Amino acid sequence: MTGTERQQLLDAIRARFLREFGAAPARMFFAPGRINLVGAHLDYNGGDVLPMAVDRGVYVAATMRDDDRIRLVSLDQKSAHDLTAGKVPPRGEPSYGWANYPLGVWHGFRSRTGRARGFDLVYGGDLPMASGLSSSAAIEVVTALAFDAFYKTGYDRQQLALLAHRVENGYVGLRCGIMDQFASALGKPGHVLWLHCAGPRYEHVPFDGSRCEVLVMDTKKPRSLSKTHFNDRVAQCATAHETLRNHVRDLPHLADYDLADLEAASSAMDEVLFRRARHVITEMGRIQKGVVALRAGDYAELGRQLDASHRSTAVDYEVSCRELDVITDAARAQKGVFGARLTGAGFGGCAIALVEPGLGMRVAEQVGKVFAREFGVNAGFDLLRVGTGPVEL
Secondary structure, eight states, rough: HHHHHHHHHHHHHHHHHHHHHHOOOSSSEEEEEEEESTTTOOOOGGGGGGGGEEEEEEEEEEEEEESEEEEEEEESOOOOEEEEEEGGSSSSOOGGGGGHHHHHHHHHHHHHHHOOOEEEEEESSSOOOSSSSSSHHHHHHHHHHHHHHHHOOOOOOOHHHHHHHHHHIIOOOOOOSSHHHHHHHHTTOOOOOEETTTTTEEEEOOOOOTTTTEEOOOOOOOOGGGTHHHHHHHHHHHHHHHHHHTTTTOSSSGGGGOHHHHHGGGGOOHHHHHHHHHHHHHHHHHHHHHHHHHHHHHHHHHHHHHHHHHHHHTTTHHHHHHHHHHHHHHHHHSSSSEEEEEEOOOOSSSEEEEEOTHHHHHHHHHHOOOOOHHSSSOOEEEOOOEEEEEEEE
């Protein structure tokens, strides 16, 4: 998105706020989405991940009210919501749809601080919903940032990330790990986040955008994690971990084991559990190699780790789909592509390709032709840059 396009989006959010609520918004905030370079499905298994906050995300225009009325509007969603504090449910409800994310954050602040003021909120963004770029975490983080600013609670970015994660787990009910919220809350220009989820601890690792472009490839196949087998994967990993604890050694997380441990416990697992655990364990090795490659500026090696990660998520973890396999295969066939893999949880949505600078749009054109012939759908393509963390505008 160009600077002009971003300004047009901000103007549209302000105009909608004025139209809906009869006054200009008091303040505006932004939180980025993310792509995960390597580390698929490791965060909830106590492993490491390597996400990058991007220069796209979710914006909110906000005003704190004098009463307890909460009004929620989105430029991107048809449904709007208007309720009082007493009507906010203790857990997310399907009828609220996207509004469960800001309502969960409001509920979290009330639980922590006892504050129950109302807000007028208008959201807009340049992330495709349910695409794998973590729009839900961006909504949570930008809302938490706004409430922290209005309430003057003084939470640091990690505290905001943890609050947002509790919304996703406890309020919305998706058993995800901490990666998405941490990547959005702790983004740093020119760096990716090496997040040790078990700590949680994190380091920033340099990413040179002048030597490698990140091409996002949107299959246009929606993914709704509540309607997929995402929670099944979480449960399968928990069972595999328990098996390893009982038959080999007692380690805190599935990601802590090695392949020798897995082989030693193989007779106690069925094939599915074995493959789920094998993905987690081998993906930890790919993270380590990816960090070494980034620090050395070796984007060809980083690309090889992306390719291997996609194969593992497709074969061992079974969270890919035909659309994601076709679009990543087509990308790898193009000159100047270092590697490609699905991003996000899978089951649809987006993939990424690491591309030599200046070649991104040519790669997109060729991959788009292959994808359109195969599915009759025009895939979406975009080049993303390393973004910032959440900010007040």
